[in-house]
Each structure stands twice: as C-alpha cells, then as structure tokens.
Amino acid sequence: MLADPARRIVVVSAPGKRDKGDTKVTDLLIALADTALKGENTDRQFGAVVERYAAIAQELNLGEEIVREIEKDLLGRIGQVASLAPAEFMDLMKAAGEDNNAKLVAVAFSARGKKARYASPRDTGMVLRGEFGDAQLDPGSYATLSRAFSNFEGIVVYPGFFGYTKDGKVATFPRGGSDITGSILAAAVCADVYENFTDVDSVYPVDPRIVPEVAEGIPTMTYREMRELAYAGFGVFNDDAVIPAVRARIPINIRNTNHPGEPGTMIQQSRRVVPGTVVGIASADSFCNIVVDKYLMNREVGFGRRLLTVLENEGIAYEHMPSGVDSQCIVVKEQYLPKEKEHRVIQAIKRELNPDSVLVERDITLLMIVGEGMCYTAGMFAKACLALASAGINISMVNQGSSEVSFMIAIRRQDRDGAVRALYKAFFG
Secondary structure, eight states, rough: OTTTTTOOOEEEEOOOOTTTOOHHHHHHHHHHHHHHHTTOOOHHHHHHHHHHHHHHHHHHTOOOOHHHHHHHHHHHHTTTTTTHHHTOOOOOOOOHHHHHHHHHHHHHHHHTTOEEEEHHHHTTTTTTEEETTTEOTTHHHHHHHHHTTTOOSEEEEESSSEEEEEOOOEEEEEETTHHHHHHHHHHHHSSSOOOEESSSOOSSSSHHHOOTTTTOOEOOOOOHHHHHHHHHTTTTOOGGHHHHHHHTTTOHHHHHBBTSSSOOOEESOOOOOOOOOSSSSEEEEEEEEEEEEEGGGGGGGTHHHHHHHHHHHHHOOOOOOOOSSSSSEEEEGGSSOOOHHHHHHHHHHHHHHHSSSSEEEEEEEEEEOOOGTTTOTTHHHHHHHHHHHHHHHOEEEEOOOTTEEEEEEEEOOOOOHHHHHHHHHHHHH
C-alpha cells in the first residue's frame, strides 16, 4: 500500500489462515454466533476471536488499546442476540471480522506516521438490500459513496463484505464479499485501477496443479476473456464480484499480497492481440448432458421452448444448448439435477415432447479455450481437436460462442487432466 502514493483506498477482509491448520476469523465468528444463538456459554469462541486480533496487534506493536476496543465491539454485538432474528444476528457477527480488521489496519498505518482513517460503511452510505447473507448494493449508493470519499484525505481503510440496510441493520454480501466492496468503491470514485490482492503472482493460462511446468502468467486480458475463464473454473476471484468495476470500465489488476512487487495480471476493456493465439485454457467438472432425440425434430415449431419449459418448471438453469437436426443437448450443472429430480425431468420430457429417446450423461467436464486472438482465425478448433485426438481423448460435444472469443469442448471427467495438458502443449508448448 505504502509503495505507491497514488493508492488512496484499501479494502480489508477479515484475517485469514496463518497456516493450513488454522481457522479463518470469519469461521470463528460464525461459530461464536451459533453458540450465542443456542444460548450457550460463548467464552471459548469469544476468546479465540480476540486472541487472533491480539496476536496481530502484538506483531505490529500497536499496544493494548485497539484490542480492548475490539473486545468491546464484539461484546456489544453478542449482546444483541435476543433482539435480532437469527439471520440478522449472524450477519452482524460475521461483519465484525472485516470491521475490526479495518480499525486495526488504520491504527497500524497511523503508528507508522501515515495519515490514515477508518471509514464506516454506515457513514459513507453503503446501503444494501435483499436477503441477509446474500445482500446486493442499492444502486443509489454509488452517488452517496462518491460524495463521501471526495471529502477524505490520506489513506482510507474500509471494511469489506458488509453494508447497512435502509433501516440500519448490518447485512453482508455473499462470502468473498470484500472483492465486491472493492469493486463497488472503485466504480464509485472512478478509480484509475482496482488492485485485487490475492495469493497468486498473476492469472496463469492453465491450472498449475494440472500443468506444473507452466511458468509465465497472463500479463493482460480483457473483461470478456476473464468472464469466460472464470465461468469454467479459474478461481482467482468470483467474476460476479467485479461486475461494478467492469461496468465502469475500470482496469482490474490481480496481484499477490505476498509478492507485492510482481506486476500481476491487468484486466481491461481491450488489449493488443496476436491473431491465432489463446489466453487461457480452463476446465470445469460436475456437469451432465440431457440428450433428446426425435426424428424430424427440426420441423416441430416450439420444440426447444417446450423443452426448456420442462427445465424451468423444475428450477433448472442450463449452461449450453448445442443441437443437431434430430437431436437436442442441454448441459446443466449436476447439482441442479440430482437423481430424484432426473426421473421427473425425463418423464416430463417424454410426456410433453414424445421423443424417440431421452438420455442423461453424467460426469462431464467442460473445457474452455479462450482468447480474443481466435476471432476470425481459421484452424483454431481443428488445432484443439487434433491435440485431443493425438492424446486418445474422445469429444462428447462442442459449442462455440457467437463472439468467437471461446469455444467449449465436453469430455469425460476421467480424461480432464490429460486433455488440459494436451491443449496446453498445442497452444502454448
């Protein structure tokens, strides 16, 4: 933060794990809230949370005052257990992780002689609406936040993950909500760049767990490329979290907290591309394919609509819908089609559409080959197919987006790692 004087706003999360066997503060707070809701003694859970902040304060030589302030805040929150609905109380407790960490970080900056202040979501106008634990920003908050930050000087330390409802209750975004907060503030103040610090040096073109030899990250990518890769399993961040920054066309810089000197990956509206190149290869598991066959299907007006209506009635969203002249495939996430629901869906399709056959294929993996450089370039799909064929991997289904920025290939789950390695070698090796 201090390495660049242009950095003015820092959004903090709750303290995470210190090692693999540790517990995140958010999870400690959830355990504390659960114990309080049961009416049981909370001393042990309360002590665990305070100990984490005390350890941080001690390491930074901040003294005892900030720890006492955090203790007082937590006790005040626990004392509201009887006056709030369970969901409201849980959000109040979860938000304590980010809120108290922001106060602690502001004190740490000040102790180093930097002009810094903690800013409250309540005072700055971070108004949320919707369900507790899954709240969304009230669109009117952007103007309020913009005005609030125009009056701040020095470094502003802001807690992520939560805001306040119009009636003054704490509400949280979904988990990972500190990314959402950062994106919202970047859009509100029209920031030059939104830096998202995580635990990787950059976004890599392929999963390093599958291809350990991958060395270089992606220097720049577009919003469209980010969206396609995030959909298919690139887990650097939740792509929904950065929607405010994307809509405001603010560049997003993915960087490593532990290696702040690394330039990371810059995500922006457009970039210079080399024709015939891809930016990344992603894979996502746990899909299934509903295959409907019917002779002369193409002559039936409304066949696709009626098929989708069956899924809609069961609350099932679909991912892809490639088709042939007498067949229709619908790719859905397996979590939306458990075995008990599968039987109902098949019976409804038979009843409504009278098909020749209905088949559900499970354990499907989707491969996404993504890159602006594929647009208007011949032979990209052939290159992928040749790579998979040479590796002895059968293709179940293909689908290309209309933008030509990506194409999807469906394979069997057990072939995933071999397929990713073969594609990496073909496009990057």
